[in-house]
Amino acid sequence: MSAFNVDITPELKVKLYTMMVKTRLTEERIIALYRQGRIVGGVYTGRGVEATTVGSGLALEAQDWLFPIHRDLGAHLAKGQSVLNILLQYLGRGNGLSRGKDSGIHCSDTRLNIVGNVSHLGHMIPVAVGTAIGKRMQGEKVVALNFIGEGGSNIGDFHEGLNFAAVQKAPFVLIIENNHYAYSTPTHKGFSAKYLSDRAIGYGIPGHHVDGTDVLQVYKVVKEAVERARAGEGPSLIECLSFRMVGHSAHDDAFYVDKQRMKEYEKKDPILRLEHHLHREGTLSEPLIATIKAELEEEIEQATQAALDSPLPEAHWAAEGLFAE
Ligand SMILES: Cc1ncc(C[n+]2csc(CCOP(=O)(O)OP(=O)(O)O)c2C)c(N)n1
Numbered sequence: 001m002s003a004f005n006v007d008i009t010p011e012l013k014v015k016l017y018t019m020m021v022k023t024r025l026t027e028e029r030i031i032a033l034y035r036q037g038r039i040v041g042g043v044y045t046g047r048g049v050e051a052t053t054v055g056s057g058l059a060l061e062a063q064d065w066l067f068p069i070h071r072d073l074g075a076h077l078a079k080g081q082s083v084l085n086i087l088l089q090y091l092g093r094g095n096g097l098s099r100g101k102d103s104g105i106h107c108s109d110t111r112l113n114i115v116g117n118v119s120h121l122g123h124m125i126p127v128a129v130g131t132a133i134g135k136r137m138q139g140e141k142v143v144a145l146n147f148i149g150e151g152g153s154n155i156g157d158f159h160e161g162l163n164f165a166a167v168q169k170a171p172f173v174l175i176i177e178n179n180h181y182a183y184s185t186p187t188h189k190g191f192s193a194k195y196l197s198d199r200a201i202g203y204g205i206p207g208h209h210v211d212g213t214d215v216l217q218v219y220k221v222v223k224e225a226v227e228r229a230r231a232g233e234g235p236s237l238i239e240c241l242s243f244r245m246v247g248h249s250a251h252d253d254a255f256y257v258d259k260q261r262m263k264e265y266e267k268k269d270p271i272l273r274l275e276h277h278l279h280r281e282g283t284l285s286e287p288l289i290a291t292i293k294a295e296l297e298e299e300i301e302q303a304t305q306a307a308l309d310s311p312l313p314e315a316h317w318a319a320e321g322l323f324a325e
Contacts, residue, residue: 004223004224004227004228004231006219006220006223006224008216008219008220010283012058012219013216013274013278013283014278014283014284014288014292015058016054016055016058016215016216016219016274017215017271017274017275017278017284017292018292018296019054019057019058019074019077019078020050020051020054020074020215020270020271020274021271021292021293021296022077022083022296022299022300023046023050023053023054023073023074023077024047024050024271025293025296025297025300026073026077026083026086026087026300027043027045027046027047027073029087029300029304030043030045030086030087030090031043031045031250033087033090033091033304034250035250038091038308039090039091039092039103040092040103041102041103041104042070042104042249042250042251043090043104043249043250043251044070044071044104044105044248044249044250045071045073045246045249045250046071046072046073046074047244047245047246048179048213048242048243048244048245048246048265048269048270049071049074049177049179049212049240049242049243049244049270050074050215050270050271051212051213051214051215051218051240051242051270051273051274052074052175052177052212052213052218052240052242053068053071053072053073053074053075053078053147053177054074054075054077054078054215055215055216055217055218055219055222056075056078056145056147056175056218056219056222056240057072057074057075057076057077057078057079058078058219059145059219059222059223059226060078060079060143060145060226061143061226062080062113063113063140063141063142064113064142064143064144064145064226065113065114065115065128065131065132065135065142065143065144065145066079066112066113066114066115066144066145067115067117067124067127067128067131067144067145067146067147068105068114068116068117068147069117069121069124069147069148069149069152069177070104070105070106070117071147071149071177071179072105072147072177073086073105075147076105076109076114079112079113079114080112081109081112081114082303083299083300083303084303084306084307085097085109086105087303087304087307088307088310089102089103089104089105089107090103090104090105091103091307091308091310092312092313093307093310093311093312093313094310094311094312094313094314094317095310095311096310097109099313099317099320099321100312100313100317101313101317101318101321106118106119115127115128115131121148121149121151121152121155122148122152122153122155122156122157122158123155123157124146125146125148125157125158125160125161125162125174126157126160126161126164128144128145128146128161128172128174129144129161129162129164129165129168129170129172129235131144132144132165132170132171132172132229132235133168133170135171136170136171141171141230142171142230143171143172143173143226143229143230144170144171144172144173145172145173145174145175145222145226146172146173146174146175147174147175147177148174148175148176148177149176149177149178149179149182150176150177150178150179150180150182150187150190150191150196150239151182151183151185151190152182153176153196153199154190154191161174162174162199162203162205162235162237163203165203165205165234165235166203166204166205166234166235169232169233169234169235170229170234170235171229171230171232171234171235172229172235173222173225173226173229173235173236173238174235174236174237174238175222175238175239175240176196176197176237176238176239176240177212177240177242178196178212178239178240178241178242179212179242179243179244180241180242180243180244181243181244181248181257183248183252184248184256195207195209195239196209196239197209197237197238197239199237200236200237203237205234205235205236205237206225206228206236206237207236207237207238207239208221208225208236208237208238208239209238209239209240209241210238210239210240210241211240211241212239212240212241212242212270213241213242213243213268213269213270213273214270214273214274215270215274216274216277218240221238222238225238242270243265243268244257244265245262245265245266245269275289
């Protein structure tokens with residue numbers, strides 16, 4: 001994949017850092033609203049996987065299509081979604097992305113080329129591959145990028161979608177977010193393979209595994225795969241190895257995960273990791289870090305107030321907007 005040279009400028013490093021902090025702070029606000037009883041439904045957080053979601057999301061261009069799953073708020077934000085729209089959606093407001101029909105991160109925004117997932121894991125892979133091929137048929141140089149968890153990668157649609165993508169040389173990138181737990185099932189109970197990216201050999205496409213807590217590495221590998229796909233060289237499978245720093249969702253205390261292991265995860269926090277690195281190399285200073293955090297906190301506070309002040313949907317909207325004209 002070295003044919004495509006990826007340059008990560010200091011500006012881009014700061015952008016990657018800022019977007020990861022934005023994701024973390026937004027999720028913390030969402031959990032606070034959930035605990036206050038204002039959010040109904042599941043809250044699946046990406047604490048620990050921000051480097052994977054943000055690094056991948058920022059590797060896409062505006063014309064590309066993103067197919068995120070339940071832990072990928074960072075990818076929504078990196079693709080251009082606003083904190084306000086995310087909060088309106090979570091709070092089920094009438095002016096939210098699904099006009100109050102749903103709460104949570106299973107949401108789309110076709111203005112930004114974001115297609116959210118249906119709840120059934122894996123079923124969006126063929127849809128994303130179809131989008132990639134369809135856009136190519138329309139003459140567009142567009143790439144589709146889809147996420148799947150390591151647990152979800154055992155679904156049949158994974159094979160069908162990836163095989164079809166490989167045969168068709170589709171402009172498609174599939175990211176396996178291997179955070180080592182599928183709800184409470186640890187990786188060793190789901191797989192005997194060392195790396196899930198090795199499955200790529202069976203499809204005749206490139207497969208890579210990368211440290212999914214290192215945003216610079218993730219960005220580089222995903223960007224190369226995206227540009228390779230755009231150049232007509234076909235799909236790639238990328239496994240990002242990370243961890244969940246919390247439970248499966250806000251209602252799960254992860255009692256089944258060894259406490260010592262959780263402590264080790266905290267030390268590998270992807271945000272702190274990048275912060276220390278950029279601080280050491282002189283790209284980020286203490287005052288700049290403080291300014292970035294203060295601006296994000298202000299943005300999230302304003303978005304929270306605006307979302308809470310927004311009206312709930314009207315009952316008759318429930319039956320509207322369900323079918324294409
Ligand atoms: C086909 C299917 N089976 C089960 C579920 C219930 N479920 C939702 S998330 C989840 C865990 C998925 O684990 P993984 O794919 O590794 O992703 P992670 O949650 O770890 O990011 C399960 C079992 C589902 N949504 N779809």
